[in-house]
Amino acid sequence: MAEKKKTNIILFSGDYDKAMAAYIIANGAAAYDHDVTVFHTFWGLNALRKDEKLQPKKTFMEKMFGKMMPRGADKLPLSKMQYGGMGPKMIKAVMKKHNAMSLPDLIDMAKEQDITILACTMTMDLLGLKEEELLDGIEYGGVAAYIAEGEDGAINLFV
Secondary structure (H helix, E strand, C coil): CCCCCEEEEEECCCCHHHHHHHHHHHHHHHHCCCEEEEEECHHHHHHHECCCCCCCCCCHHHHHHHHHCCCCHHHCCCCCCCHHHHHHHHHHHHHHHCCCCCHHHHHHHHHHCCCEEEEEHHHHHHHCCCHHHECCCCEEECHHHHHHHHCCCCEEEEC
16 A cells, blocks of 8 residues: 655745645645645744633743734734735635635644644744643644654645
């Protein structure tokens, strides 16, 4: 029996449209029976933040980062045409009209397809993010964890 192909995506961007593209590709690859990993690092971690305000113990700097970063996949800005917050509302309205899945729904679908969603622990430390602030059902690891997943990848993408 042939070994499954691997698709690995590094999600560095915190932009809604780029995160959507990463998750559309991830879900598509899983549908083609690939073993898929999405490694969230730096601003890409914001897509994994829970919507609700949590108050874990943090330093002053960690609290400041938490206030400045968007909380959750649905709050990410667009990479272009932000227009003071109107751009994301407009694109979400167009998506709804065309029955396109939202980013939170794409992340849920990824979990259902057993896609490995990996949060970078080094970046979490740098930005002061705690595990309880991120979505349930994800994994945690550093660069070594991603490299272990990515070294045999048929497809490796940086978004």
